[in-house]
Amino acid sequence: MELLKQRIRQDGIVKTADILKVDSFLNHQCDITLIEAIATEFKRRFANRPINKIMTIEASGISIACLTAQQFGVPLVFAKKAQSINLEGDVFTARVESFTHRRVFDVILSKKYIGPEDHVLIVDDFLAYGCALYGLIEIAEMAQATIEGIGIVIEKGFQQGGRSLRERGYQIESLAVIESMDPATNTVFFQ
């Protein structure tokens, strides 16, 4: 998706060869016009799928999921990252390790909001090692929901998450796949 790649080149900050910051437009401040274009592109790429729910994980996936849900005319559900006293006890839980935050946490989703009748599109801002995605997939499988596809805004192609998920047979659509990054010149190379 050329508009997205242009924006990453223009406003992304390459902190290290592994870490790209896009918090000026995607996951801290959010440019709604850009995210609408992202959502429209997801709709185009998964148009033939009988999707009835968008699934993501808090927090940075929510704005993307929200506008994608609007495009598909379906609800969204977002998994939570820690047990809250305000969630019902009857939840699906998957243990996940975060690369970004260097910690282990539980991904939690109420059993009321995902089940065998659901055909979900999972969306998220980044795919690196795929840890958060594996948590969402595990929950969807526990719920016997059908995973119709996975929509990713930015995939770090040099990390193994995308490859191992594709080997499992999922349709993964990443709108910008990074080949490598150079922090010295703040350059992002796309596949």
Added chain:
Amino acid sequence: MELLKQRIRQDGIVKTADILKVDSFLNHQCDITLIEAIATEFKRRFANRPINKIMTIEASGISIACLTAQQFGVPLVFAKKAQSINLEGDVFTARVESFTHRRVFDVILSKKYIGPEDHVLIVDDFLAYGCALYGLIEIAEMAQATIEGIGIVIEKGFQQGGRSLRERGYQIESLAVIESMDPATNTVFFQ
């Protein structure tokens, strides 16, 4: 907002006289059509304000802020609840106590995404004691931004947050204000 009150009556679960669960449509599973109507109502109530940014806090405020930002044609920025290794060091921080989660946490927002040029509308799903809102207000004030108003989906009118914030002179628009709740009959009484 009658549509919202009807939905709360229909799908809200009164856990105790203090705790209302609306996670089937607002803050775990999200009904985009309802949230679009909420966003449209915020636009109507703050139409005369020169708002150039929507501000909220992760995670449950984001879907509301996202569709509100779409209505206003402006970006949103969401404060984070814990220090991330992926946030720049140059941040505003306010300490907040959560009623729902019974813990103290830091509200964090990058100095790059709020400043004296900003006229913000703060939105959130709930107003009870107002702790999270005070954190957002403190950050907006540190940044010398103008707070044009505060849009709340559900206010617990029997708790003091709304009163003390209105006494400070803010225009607070709560789309459903709860007078009291009866867990025995699962009834919500609105003001």
